[in-house]
Amino acid sequence: MSFPPRFGTLQISPRALKPHVDRALAGLRLPPAPRVLDAGCGHGLWSAYLVRRLPRASFLGVDIDAACVSACAALGLGSRARFEVLDLHRLEKRGAFDLILCMNSIHYRGMEEVEILGRLARALAPAGRLLFVGPMATDLQPFPWERFRPRPDYDGYTVEGLREKARRAGLVEILARPVVGPLGTLAKGISRAVQGAPILKFLVYPFLYALLLLDALLPAQDRAYYLLGIFAPGGESR
Numbered sequence: 001m002s003f004p005p006r007f008g009t010l011q012i013s014p015r016a017l018k019p020h021v022d023r024a025l026a027g028l029r030l031p032p033a034p035r036v037l038d039a040g041c042g043h044g045l046w047s048a049y050l051v052r053r054l055p056r057a058s059f060l061g062v063d064i065d066a067a068c069v070s071a072c073a074a075l076g077l078g079s080r081a082r083f084e085v086l087d088l089h090r091l092e093k094r095g096a097f098d099l100i101l102c103m104n105s106i107h108y109r110g111m112e113e114v115e116i117l118g119r120l121a122r123a124l125a126p127a128g129r130l131l132f133v134g135p136m137a138t139d140l141q142p143f144p145w146e147r148f149r150p151r152p153d154y155d156g157y158t159v160e161g162l163r164e165k166a167r168r169a170g171l172v173e174i175l176a177r178p179v180v181g182p183l184g185t186l187a188k189g190i191s192r193a194v195q196g197a198p199i200l201k202f203l204v205y206p207f208l209y210a211l212l213l214l215d216a217l218l219p220a221q222d223r224a225y226y227l228l229g230i231f232a233p234g235g236e237s238r
């Protein structure tokens, strides 16, 4: 299954994450017609992917950025998917979703992660699951050529740090593990280096995809680019 043509074809991050997301989803027992929230949906990449993968699911994608929501609406994902402008700090749904995706959405400075995670916890149905992905703290700028880039506006996660935030938010950990190891990280670093050079980009991308394929075959790494977690509701703060 591929990403919709508009996204993903030249995006290394989602391609690197895809096998891990697929594996995580395959391990979940979702109801036949799951209700899915894409929290901080951005341009709708994961909603668009999962609309195909979960043919009876209904989707609500929310994002604080109205331009993102318009872009999602323009994807034409059909009546099963709708998108709304919403600040996740104001999410008020309760028990409404069987699956919540929180994909690289709440790690930015100034965001109240524990508060948002608490809102996501309360928005989950009792048997619902939160699929979380965020950047690891270890590899924010791992390559020499990245020293000249501005520091990202986030600090990234450690496994212990995410565990603690999730616990305080009333979530129960099912798994939390680093994903996308050194080869995937290298692919991402090279893709960033050639971002402004379209011809070079097309030339190196097959090589980068090969790196991603190899990376996905490696066992879980301690140092990795992303942290993937699956959480259930039901912790003490609910």
Ligand SMILES: C[S@@+](CC[C@H](N)C(=O)[O-])C[C@H]1O[C@@H](n2cnc3c(N)ncnc32)[C@H](O)[C@@H]1O
Residues within 6 Å of the ligand: 039, 040, 041, 042, 043, 044, 045, 046, 062, 063, 064, 065, 068, 086, 087, 088, 089, 102, 103, 104, 105, 106, 111
């Ligand atoms: C890095 S993008 C990830 C988008 C998408 N989840 C993906 O993986 O492609 C982060 C998204 O989170 C959204 N976001 C940031 N703060 C938010 C907030 N307080 N409430 C809702 N969305 C927010 C941004 O507008 C942006 O679209």
